[in-house]
Amino acid sequence: MRNISSKSFLSLRHIVGCCKVSCITLSHWGITTSFRRFGQPASQTHPHLIAEGEVTPGITRAEYHQRRCKLVQAAVKTFRGVKSVKDHLFIFPSSTTSYMTNDIPYPFRQNTDFLYFSGFLEPDSLLLIEANHKSVDGAHVSHLFVPRRDPSRELWDGPRSGTDGAIKLTGVDASFTTGELGKYLQYYNHQHKDYVLWYNHGRPVHADFHHRILEQVMKDQKHKCVENPTMNCHKLRALKSPAEVQLMQRSADIASEAFMETMKFSRPMVNEAHLWAKMDFECRIRGAEFLAYPPVVAGGTRANIIHYITNNQVIVDGDLVLMDAGCELHGYASDLTRTWPVSGKFTKPQKELYNATLRVQEACIKLCTNQYSLDELFHEMLLLLAEELTHLGIIAAESSPEEKLQLARKFCPHHVGHYLGMDVHDTSTMSRKAKLKPNMVITIEPGIYIREDDFTVSPEYRGIGIRVEDNILITDSAPLNLSASCPKEIEEIEGIMAARA
Ligand SMILES: [Mn+2]
Numbered sequence: 001m002r003n004i005s006s007k008s009f010l011s012l013r014h015i016v017g018c019c020k021v022s023c024i025t026l027s028h029w030g031i032t033t034s035f036r037r038f039g040q041p042a043s044q045t046h047p048h049l050i051a052e053g054e055v056t057p058g059i060t061r062a063e064y065h066q067r068r069c070k071l072v073q074a075a076v077k078t079f080r081g082v083k084s085v086k087d088h089l090f091i092f093p094s095s096t097t098s099y100m101t102n103d104i105p106y107p108f109r110q111n112t113d114f115l116y117f118s119g120f121l122e123p124d125s126l127l128l129i130e131a132n133h134k135s136v137d138g139a140h141v142s143h144l145f146v147p148r149r150d151p152s153r154e155l156w157d158g159p160r161s162g163t164d165g166a167i168k169l170t171g172v173d174a175s176f177t178t179g180e181l182g183k184y185l186q187y188y189n190h191q192h193k194d195y196v197l198w199y200n201h202g203r204p205v206h207a208d209f210h211h212r213i214l215e216q217v218m219k220d221q222k223h224k225c226v227e228n229p230t231m232n233c234h235k236l237r238a239l240k241s242p243a244e245v246q247l248m249q250r251s252a253d254i255a256s257e258a259f260m261e262t263m264k265f266s267r268p269m270v271n272e273a274h275l276w277a278k279m280d281f282e283c284r285i286r287g288a289e290f291l292a293y294p295p296v297v298a299g300g301t302r303a304n305i306i307h308y309i310t311n312n313q314v315i316v317d318g319d320l321v322l323m324d325a326g327c328e329l330h331g332y333a334s335d336l337t338r339t340w341p342v343s344g345k346f347t348k349p350q351k352e353l354y355n356a357t358l359r360v361q362e363a364c365i366k367l368c369t370n371q372y373s374l375d376e377l378f379h380e381m382l383l384l385l386a387e388e389l390t391h392l393g394i395i396a397a398e399s400s401p402e403e404k405l406q407l408a409r410k411f412c413p414h415h416v417g418h419y420l421g422m423d424v425h426d427t428s429t430m431s432r433k434a435k436l437k438p439n440m441v442i443t444i445e446p447g448i449y450i451r452e453d454d455f456t457v458s459p460e461y462r463g464i465g466i467r468v469e470d471n472i473l474i475t476d477s478a479p480l481n482l483s484a485s486c487p488k489e490i491e492e493i494e495g496i497m498a499a500r501a
Helices: 005-013 063-076 112-118 151-158 160-171 178-191 207-218 230-238 241-266 273-285 300-304 348-366 374-391 403-412 490-497
Strands: 023-024 034-036 055-056 087-094 099-101 125-133 141-148 174-178 195-198 223-225 295-298 321-324 328-329 336-341 441-444 447-449 465-467 469-474
Touching: 005 273, 023 178, 055 063, 055 321, 063 087, 063 112, 063 125, 087 112, 087 207, 112 230, 125 178, 141 160, 141 178, 160 174, 174 230, 174 447, 178 207, 195 374, 241 273, 241 328, 241 336, 241 469, 241 490, 273 295, 295 300, 295 403, 300 321, 300 447, 300 465, 336 348, 336 465, 348 374, 348 441, 348 447, 348 465, 348 490, 374 403, 374 447
Parallel strands: 087 195, 141 174, 195 223
Antiparallel strands: 023 034, 087 125, 125 141, 295 321, 321 336, 441 469, 447 465
16 A cells, blocks of 8 residues: 555654553453444444454455545546646545434434445544545555544443544554544645545535535645545446445345235234334344335325325225335345235236236336436336326327327336435436446336326226336346345235235
8 A cells, every 4th residue: 555645644643542442341241351342333342243354244344445446546547637636635524413303313324425435334534535646556545534532422422433443443544533634634735735635515414524624625725626526436336346236135135025024014904104113123123224214105095195204194995005115234225115905905906007017117127237228218117108008098099109108207207216225316426328237236116106186097097006116236147136035926915915814
């Protein structure tokens, strides 16, 4: 690893390593080992979650290092700015804790880009990467700024990793307390005349850090330019490594099993809130940290409200329930939708609309190759939906092709899918016009939604809303459905419902 400028700064500082390491002993359990506590699970403290060499479950220090190298490589390669620029400084702040009300925090979720490059889970931290124009091989020096050890705070909030712990955990080159950030930036700015600052200043994720970055490096314009690192970051995140694919598969497996349990739990007059609670429970009991998003649990005609998350109504006999839910497992999201009859049996019109949706979904899954972009798949979905809806008499046979497409859009107002990964709507800066590539994961989620007051449609279909959604891994050959174990054929669903206790 080439050392760029941190050595000299390191010699100026006198804080790192002087914090007293807190140990706990398990002697009252007859275990004599003492170990260091960290601000997040580690192989020493949580061997059931983290293997030796991993920073977060399934992702090793080497893989995190590789991600930083690839980011640097991409930046050096793509930078087309001022010629005289020699150095690259990357800054990724973490999330901070948000509060519902005084002293009561929301469950903490780490900023995704920060997590992707560091694996560090504490709030109010910051990753800084230094490289220069010769770093075509990705060589860099990485620094984590982390909250300082503070026994009085740790008494309330639990242990912090501190600077020494951050290095031990993540394998970054150096670590400082967040209090030292201003001084560090000032020093860097003093030492480097022309450099590119890679920082997303348009969407700051941490107000306090943002202020210090503005103060120390953005105000005096000593550097030559500011570039947004987000696009490069998303390009990397879009292509999943083998370890990430395994985590995505496990996340989808957990959600699939939880869906089956939730189907079995449903019966006429069940409250949507109870199906939500059941899904949440079944995901967490299998190891997921939480649901990846507030789920849609919509009985009957409420399925026609695409983002229905109120989930507080009673589902009556004869109605379908549409559930759009997924979990987050060690930072990786699943996102499934299934629609099933709360009574256990589909009615004839429900069956017709359901099978039409399912045929479109399966045809779209087959097209998930490098020949198509998400937008092109969307167009294919509309063509297929138009055909199915015409066949059912919902779209008039004599309509022109343009009218049919327009009507297909009316009955399915949302897109065919989105990129999926650490975020549910993953890598948001990636265009839906880009061709799919092997190792991307996307969702395929066509739907048919017939409003109850849509008098253009024959009465038996009115009020029915259906969506079927799976998580698809693009490969060099046929696409792989990561959520294939979640039943979606009518016979399978009715079979599960028939086996209810
Ligand atoms: Mn989705």
